[in-house]
Amino acid sequence: MRLVTALRAALALASPRVSRRTRALRSGPPCSRLQRPRLALPLLRALTSGGQAAGTDCWRCGARAGSSGLPFFCPACGALQPPDESRDWFALLGSERSFRLDQARLQKAYKELQRLLHPDNFSRGAEAERDYSHGHSALVSAAYQTLSRPLSRGLYLLELEGVREGEGERVSAAFLAHVLELNERLAEARGQAEVGLVAEQLEAELGRLAESVAQAFDGGRLGEAGRLLSEMRYLSSIEDKVKEKLFPS
Ligand SMILES: [Zn+2]
Numbered sequence: 001m002r003l004v005t006a007l008r009a010a011l012a013l014a015s016p017r018v019s020r021r022t023r024a025l026r027s028g029p030p031c032s033r034l035q036r037p038r039l040a041l042p043l044l045r046a047l048t049s050g051g052q053a054a055g056t057d058c059w060r061c062g063a064r065a066g067s068s069g070l071p072f073f074c075p076a077c078g079a080l081q082p083p084d085e086s087r088d089w090f091a092l093l094g095s096e097r098s099f100r101l102d103q104a105r106l107q108k109a110y111k112e113l114q115r116l117l118h119p120d121n122f123s124r125g126a127e128a129e130r131d132y133s134h135g136h137s138a139l140v141s142a143a144y145q146t147l148s149r150p151l152s153r154g155l156y157l158l159e160l161e162g163v164r165e166g167e168g169e170r171v172s173a174a175f176l177a178h179v180l181e182l183n184e185r186l187a188e189a190r191g192q193a194e195v196g197l198v199a200e201q202l203e204a205e206l207g208r209l210a211e212s213v214a215q216a217f218d219g220g221r222l223g224e225a226g227r228l229l230s231e232m233r234y235l236s237s238i239e240d241k242v243k244e245k246l247f248p249s
Pocket of ligand 1: 061063075
């Protein structure tokens with residue numbers, strides 16, 4: 001739930017205390033490997049386009065991997081293959097390597113992959129497959145957590161381009177003054193309504209920032225993207241404080 005929506009819901013309920021929502025997504029119910037769900041196209045591409053490192057043959061039947069590696073499941077014997085930790089997380093979730101991505105499609109691919117690779121599916125399988133399914137599930141979760149949020153997605157994209165955080169342009173003194181002012185407003189805010197005003201402003205500013213980051217990546221201006229992501233980090237940390245005020249743990 002977006003912060004402002006959460007706030008409105010909290011106010012509407014007039015509840016004195018709203019429990020903190022976790023972002024954790026529950027994975028879908030386990031399914032038999034014989035009843036695999038119909039797969040969305042991006043996911044199908046992810047599953048068949050080389051889930052494994054090149055040169056790693058199937059551990060069970062020895063099928064040759066070829067130059068692009070084996071997919072998650074061996075095409076010859078169907079055995080789950082070991083996870084490839086070096087794999088690009090965009091490719092893992094069947095998405096284009098871009099800051100602009102389709103959130104709904106990303107979430108769908110994530111949920112379907114989690115269902116397909118869920119350790120429960122391999123409870124009666126070989127021990128190797130059980131271990132691999134845990135590894136795959138952890139990788140898919142980490143990839144989704146990273147790519148679903150604009151800040152971590154942007155930083156990951158910069159990393160893929162070989163740019164480390166802090167190597168880009170610096171944030172301006174004017175922006176830092178703005179951060180200071182927002183922090184002061186939040187510290188002085190009394191009641192949910194006043195905190196809510198800060199939350200709305202933050203949400204609007206973060207939305208505009210995300211669009212600017214997208215444009216910077218579109219234009220290949222990585223230094224600018226780095227600065228905008230630093231700005232996003234500052235605003236996100238204020239947003240965390242807003243959540244803490246609204247939904248104290
Ligand atoms: Zn095989």
